[in-house]
Amino acid sequence: MKSFFWENLRIALSELWGHKTRSILTGTGIVIGIIAVSLMSTLINGVDGLFEESMKFLGRGNLYVEKWPWFGDEDWWTLRNRPRIELEMADEIKERSQYAMVVAAERGRSANLSYKELSAENIYIHGVTANYPEVSTVDVEFGRFFTESEDRTGAQVVLLGSEVAKTLFPQGNPIDKMIFAGSKRFRVIGVLAEMGKFMGAFSNDTQVIIPLATFNKIFHGPWGRRSITVKVPEHLVEDAKEELRGVVRVLRGLKPEEKDNFAINQQNAFRQSYQGIKLAIGGTGMIITALSLLVGGIGIANIMFVSVKERTREIGVRKALGATRRQIQGQFLIEAMVITASGGLVGLIISTIISMAISEFLFPANMSFGVAFMAIALSAGVGLFAGLAPARKGAKLDPIEALRYE
Template sequence: MPSAATEFSEGARIAVSALLASKMRALLTTLGIIIGIVSVTATLTVINGIEGEFDRSMALIGDDALFVEQRPWFFSFDDWWKYRQRPEIPSELAGYLQQRSDYAEAVAPITGVAGTLRRGRDEIGGIGVEASTPNYVDTGGSDLAEGRFFTDVEARAGRPVAVIGSDVVEALFPAEDPVGKDIRINGKRFEVIGTLEERGNFMGLASADARAVIPLETYTRLFDSDPSISIKVKVEDMSQLEAAEEELGGLVRLFRGLDPLEDDDFSINRQEQFRQLFQTLRVTTYGVGLFLTALSLLVGGIGVMNIMFVSVKERTREIGVRKALGATRRAVLIQFLVEAVVICLVGGAIGVALAGLLALGINQVFTAQLTLGTVFVAFAICALVGLTFGLAPAWQAAKARPVEALRYE
């Protein structure tokens, strides 16, 4: 009696030969499988890519940073007027928090505006012009690549000095050192005193390097005398982030002179709010992707089952000959199961290839990660679909009686 391994190899050989003899029919049968595998592979690829991009982008905000602001980062339209009525955050609050907080390592007021930077005939628009104090660097604003940051004396005097990001350097100073050179920010002359390390983009959208940092006093003198301020607080110890948030809330209430029964007229934001939003989007994306995948694989699986029933019917005499020559039920069952699985794996291979091309397109926006784990999951699903929907036709072939099968025309 032949071993299971021998029966499997023989069944696989016959199954592959049968598929090669009807390539077009097998290919058309795989369409549903292809769509399903593209769906699941693309979903996992996009989510893996977004997760990697999200973690990198969150590092730009800072895991250890809290932001004292007029309103929360996310709120409903119905609450807009309530938050709009809140008083602005004054820049003086930064110094107050720096002196009184037990958890703050560095505190910096930050405001800004979109601007156009020009040098001679060269120009770059859509630049984030940020205004702050010398503490900006200490709060994790960025590291210096060249030159220096502005000093307390320059900040208090409102000197027209600027530290620029790598995108600005590339656009305005492609072949020379920008330090010591003059540029114009929204028409006002500034001296470049330093450049910032390259940081990349935020979620594949806005570049964190398309910016220029100037003293807050300079900003209020030249651009906006009453800006909307955000105060960034870098916490000394990540494990004390919750305690720091609670302490900051109490200090801001004390600074504002709020009564115990009065609601906060400010918000303390942190990147955890982005993570909660991302988790919601992630679950939604998974849900939609899995629904489309399940639907496509169901249709594809039914197609495979139907074509396998047709194949069993057409090859009834072949089944009879094999059984007459000693093939067991198990051998015939394995043959048709392997045939169903191979059909699904071919569809899976095409689906993974198409998903790979899709990932190349997604890479133009953010990093899409088509991992080996994702490919393994895709092929495992294909094998499972083949086994599930190929079992009934394979069993029908396996239980065929040799005498009746040989009589079939």
């Protein structure tokens, strides 16, 4: 049987070469389908990678006690009317929770900064406790973080995000320089290492960090974000979350029938929400892609029917000379598969180039070996599927009728 494969391949190639325009047009349907499939998978992989990268900002073992849940469909007004988070709870939580390893508190709001004639507007000012580095991914590049006693005494010291440092100190060393936040003077004690963007949007590089006590002293009023971060062992995060809920309820004096008036957020919320979005986008994409391949396949089937019809007499001759049904069927099947597999290969090359361009300019999206393999297998499969009915028809022709066909 092996020799027939090569023979049939040879027939297929010369046949397709003989109808170049037709072959190219027919193959284009598959090219488009395969580009869609492989780009879709590559993009999803890329977005996945991006997501995982972003998730590093939020430690896996971190629980965030906040007023607003990150995701959910609770009534906005109910949420709006929740009391704000009392950051003083942090010490109590640390004392009462068995799981809590570190409990850090933070507040935030925007303000304008200036140094001499240079200014940076709308900079996120982050007031955090001295243990903040233990619950986050901030990294001090130059200088140092502030100490507990600086936090307790409300020292006017500041660490600059890398972007802020570049804006206010285009040249020269910012350490020990005095900058203004509103009317208050702060001494720069450190510069944070560049961190990149969270979910491709919000960047920690445009923030500054000051001690929480200093923040409380300077910025009054209810505005801005307040959050208590509780770091727990990663593998116990679900148990710890339940315990923490209990602790906060007790601290807030909630009665058993009352609902929580706070949210405990965690990385998982992002993960679940992301999975949902990914499934929706990926699912829709796959359906569209499958449709485009189906359309391509119908095109192939159509052309193969035409080809069988045109070559009725040839089939008759081949049968008279001893070709079996199987051999005729194989001939047309291989022809269909050659079209689709070459279409698939071309599609794969094009989508590799496109994904390289995306990697270069947008985000990392590398064509994996698995995706490439799937694309080729899929295109050959479409050929098999599309070629089957026409090939059967050709194989079943009566040699006498076929020989007489004009």
